[in-house]
Every structure is written in C-alpha cells, then in structure tokens.
Amino acid sequence: MLQWLWNLFNGDPNSLPLGLGPKVKMSLKYYYDLMSQPSRALHIILKMSNVQFEDCPVALRKGEHMTEEFKQNVNRFQRVPCIIDDGLKLAESIAILRYLSAKGKIPEYLYPKYFLEQARVDEFLEWQHITLRITCSIYFRSIWLDPLLTGVRPSNEKIEKLKNLMEANLDIIENIWLQKTDFLTGQRLTVADIFAACEIEQTRLADYDVRIKYPKIKAWLKRVRAGCNPHYDNAHTYIYKISGTAPNAKL
Numbered sequence: 001m002l003q004w005l006w007n008l009f010n011g012d013p014n015s016l017p018l019g020l021g022p023k024v025k026m027s028l029k030y031y032y033d034l035m036s037q038p039s040r041a042l043h044i045i046l047k048m049s050n051v052q053f054e055d056c057p058v059a060l061r062k063g064e065h066m067t068e069e070f071k072q073n074v075n076r077f078q079r080v081p082c083i084i085d086d087g088l089k090l091a092e093s094i095a096i097l098r099y100l101s102a103k104g105k106i107p108e109y110l111y112p113k114y115f116l117e118q119a120r121v122d123e124f125l126e127w128q129h130i131t132l133r134i135t136c137s138i139y140f141r142s143i144w145l146d147p148l149l150t151g152v153r154p155s156n157e158k159i160e161k162l163k164n165l166m167e168a169n170l171d172i173i174e175n176i177w178l179q180k181t182d183f184l185t186g187q188r189l190t191v192a193d194i195f196a197a198c199e200i201e202q203t204r205l206a207d208y209d210v211r212i213k214y215p216k217i218k219a220w221l222k223r224v225r226a227g228c229n230p231h232y233d234n235a236h237t238y239i240y241k242i243s244g245t246a247p248n249a250k251l
C-alpha cells in the first residue's frame with residue numbers, strides 16, 4: 001500500500017495494488033514519421049505484433065521535431081522514432097525494439113528470445129547501422145533530399161562515389177547475408193529483414209532500383225513485403241507515391 005501511495009504521488013496510476021486494477025491505463029506513445037526508415041520498420045513491427053499504441057506522427061519536413069517542446073517533453077535528441085511508455089522516454093529504434101521485446105510485446109518469431117537465435121538477429125542489427133543504413137541514407141539524402149532543400153544537385157562524380165559506397169554494402173547483403181538463406185538471418189522473417197528492407201526501399205526516392213543489379217535482394221524484398229503485408233505497404237504508401245514506383249499489388 002505504501003508503494004502504491006508513493007506511485008500515485010509520483011503520477012503512476014498503473015501501479016495500483018493487486019485487485020484494485022488501474023483506473024487510468026497509460027498507453028504507449030509512438031512518435032514517428034513514415035518518411036523515416038527506422039520509423040517505418042518499427043511501425044511495421046508494432047502492427048505485426050498487435051501492440052496498441054497512441055499514434056503520434058511527427059512531420060520532420062515541417063520541423064516538428066525541432067521545437068523546444070519536443071526536445072523537453074519527447075526526445076532530447078530531437079529524432080524519430082521514439083516512444084514514451086509509462087513515463088519512460090526512449091529513443092533509438094533498436095533500443096525500443098529490445099525494450100518492447102523484454103516487456104513481452106514482440107512475438108518470438110520476429111525477435112527470438114533464445115540466445116543463439118537472438119545473437120544472429122542482433123549481429124545483423126549491429127552490422128546494419130554503420131554499413132547499410134549509413135550508406136543508403138547518405139545516398140538518398142544527397143540525391144533526393146539535399147537538392148530539394150538547397151536546389152543544388154550533386155556532381156556526377158559525387159553520385160558515383162556514394163553509389164559505390166552503398167553498393168559495397170548491397171553486395172554484402174546479396175553475397176553474404178542472403179548467400180544460403182531466404183531471409184537475412186535464416187529461413188524465417190525477423191526484425192532484421194524489416195529494418196534492412198526499409199533502408200533499401202528509401203533509395204526508390206533517389207531513383208535507384210536495387211532490383212536491377214541484385215537478383216537475390218529482389219526476391220528477398222518480395223518475400224519480406226509478402227510476410228509483412230498489409231503493414232509493409234501501408235508504411236510505404238508515401239515512399240511509393242512520391243517515388244512513383246509502387247510495386248505490383250499482386251507481387
């Protein structure tokens with residue numbers, strides 16, 4: 001009872017003593033922009049996991065994440081995705097995924113609990129951040145976003161250089177991660193595939209068609225989309241629309 005009074009005093013109405021039940025159910029707030037790759041990945045994962053959340057879209061293009069209010073009350077790093085869950089403010093898509101998994105919210109087939117299987121998925125999640133993610137997003141930013149903001153197109157040499165850096169990682173996906181398996185970390189779809197696919201889909205905006213040069217990635221993307229739909233297409237609506245490259249609805 002003392003603990004409950006303490007929690008109530010500190011604004012935590014969920015922590016009522018056994019039997020009384022919560023009067024006010026605080027929900028998970030999810031802050032995201034579907035133009036952001038990790039935001040889309042987590043959105044798909046939350047939907048596939050049937051996690052209930054309060055929808056908190058943040059329009060990066062309008063600078064909604066740059067306000068003092070966002071910085072103070074939502075995410076001190078002023079980025080998306082991020083969550084507020086029972087008062088906990090948390091940024092970084094992978095940290096959010098692991099937190100929700102630890103709370104039992106993410107099904108095991110998407111993010112395994114058994115340490116050997118989890119290690120394989122974690123290996124990819126750690127690898128992708130400074131390889132696939134960084135090179136795909138720099139390519140997309142330099143060819144699509146920056147020219148939109150500044151009116152200045154990068155030189156052909158720069159485009160070629162960034163393309164080579166990105167393709168060095170796409171080569172690794174094609175020849176190592178997908179060498180023997182249908183999905184990145186085995187024969188089944190996991191969060192690793194969802195995070196990677198969202199990074200690669202972003203390059204549609206920069207007029208890059210990964211499917212031309214990479215047959216394994218092409219077939220894998222189809223499998224990922226089929227395994228995640230309708231959530232995959234819902235999360236990618238704007239990407240398809242803006243790039244004018246919506247895939248065939250029937251696959």
Ligand SMILES: N[C@@H](CCC(=O)N[C@@H](CS)C(=O)NCC(=O)O)C(=O)O
Nearest residue numbers: 036037038078079080081092093094
């Ligand atoms: N490592 C972070 C990356 C977050 C991130 O870079 N978010 C971008 C959108 S993809 C953002 O909010 N950018 C806002 C800005 O740079 O002003 C994660 O995985 O969550």
